[in-house]
């Protein structure tokens with residue numbers, strides 16, 4: 001510790017360490033930065049299910065058009081954080097703001113009007129409906145199906161156009177994942193929440209899925225994504241958060257997190 005980082009104890013005259021930048025217990029760079037221009041701001045959020053608190057004091061930001069990844073161990077609360085942004089948990093304290101509006105107590109049916117789309121981790125298509133019917137469901141809040149949005153989705157995922165008549169339940173995991181994403185894109189959200197989009201995909205399809213997500217982001221949609229495939233996700237995103245035991249542990253650019261010794265050792269398999 002250099003002198004710059006030390007102060008003098010007024011009682012003893014001994015040098016004491018100034019407030020360290022890293023968390024003394026974890027070595028983590030806790031303490032999320034706050035951005036002035038965020039589209040999504042999560043502040044000091046406590047949330048969970050019923051009385052069961054899962055998230056504690058969580059901070060998170062997404063700026064317009066930004067690509068942000070959340071990684072962390074199983075059960076860390078990553079999905080709970082996504083659900084909390086989309087109004088699907090009991091938010092106990094703290095706040096969620098989107099586009100300047102406080103949506104802390106807003107229900108999902110209203111949040112979609114604000115411009116957030118959510119693709120859950122599981123059970124994210126209507127198995128008994130056709131591909132096209134699933135996509136039309138994505139825009140059910142509109143009086144009629146937006147044909148241009150439908151065409152854009154079909155352009156993004158040509159396999160869906162080919163299989164528009166097929167029952168969603170008969171498609172492969174990868175195709176269902178594309179359909180779930182396509183359905184959410186029908187309302188052209190400003191922020192897309194993706195919970196483990198590569199889960200269950202054959203290894204050779206994982207890169208393809210990440211490429212498609214890159215393109216959606218390149219076209220201007222902000223992405224908040226949870227991924228088990230942490231290295232690849234951090235490589236591709238702008239910024240990342242490591243969540244542990246329902247709390248922020250690390251936050252930095254994807255590149256910095258990938259290079260961080262502690263993150264690599266504890267969360268990226270060395």
Ligand SMILES: Nc1ncnc2c1ncn2[C@@H]1O[C@H](COP(=O)(O)OP(=O)(O)OP(=O)(O)O)[C@@H](O)[C@H]1O
Pocket residue numbers: 049052054072073074075076077078079080081
């Ligand atoms: N509906 C629910 N009711 C009660 N507890 C829940 C519910 N969903 C999740 N939990 C609990 O909340 C904690 C965090 O779960 P969550 O699904 O958010 O973790 P995760 O980080 O997404 O994990 P994974 O990597 O396995 O997807 C876990 O202890 C889990 O058992």
Ligand SMILES: [Mg+2]
Pocket residue numbers: 078079080121195226
């Ligand atoms: Mg999860």
